[in-house]
Amino acid sequence: MTPAAGRGWAIEMEDARFSYRGGPEIVRIGGLRVEAGEHVFIFGPSGSGKTTLLGLLAGVLRATSGRVSILGQDLTAMKPSGRDAFRASHIGYIFQLFNLIPYLSVRDNITLPCRLNAERRRRLNGTPMEEAAGRIATHLGMGSLLGENVSRLSVGQQQRVAAARSLMGTPELVIADEPTSSLDFDHRERFVELLFQECREANSTLIFVSHDQSLMPMFHRTVSLTEINEAM
Secondary structure (H helix, E strand, O other): OOOOOOOOEEEEEEEEEEEOOOOOEEEEEEEEEEEOOOEEEEEOOOOOOHHHHHHHHHOOOOOOEEEEEEOOEEHHHOOHHHHHHHHHHHEEEEOOOOOOOOOOEHHHHHHHHHHHOHHHHHOOOOOOHHHHHHHHHHHOOOHHHOOOEHHHOOHHHHHHHHHHHHHOOOOOEEEEEOOOOOOOHHHHHHHHHHHHHHHHHHOOEEEEEOOOHHHHHHOOEEEEHHHHEOOO
């Protein structure tokens, strides 16, 4: 398998294994490749290694053995500080519980990645952070709420703020961890469509992890963790 011309691999995992402190293997993946710009749906039941896999892809965890290459960089060869810096510069992460800063406004939560990371700021190409945040928020239906405190928003609105924050500074890889678990089907589908639109405009690769298989048809490709995780 080779990527489409000019695209390359966003993710390459080869014989990647992980266990906590010498315990039993939780993840053992012989091979997983994702093209740059691809939208991939990864599903599996509780205990199938979803959280651990995302930790490896984001560089929060380091594979016990094997190789995990993200955007051409081998994370297994990096020190923790190097993985942290790489993640801040190149990866947008939508947390299941959003992890918003409750005392900040919608605007300030969205701009946070660019305030903290020079590479994300550079990719704004001179556009003021507030303007870039306003554009993303408007696309996600949040344009009128930029000055609101996030603690006053509904769950669905907070979810969109979390998505907008992950997209600031056009990260090459966006990882979404069960981001629609608290929404009804109509709102889940609309949210995924908006996420696709933003990722296409930024040419970002999207890894979307969920147990909700009803969303599968919307994606380029689906991957079952129970099939690729040999530790199961």
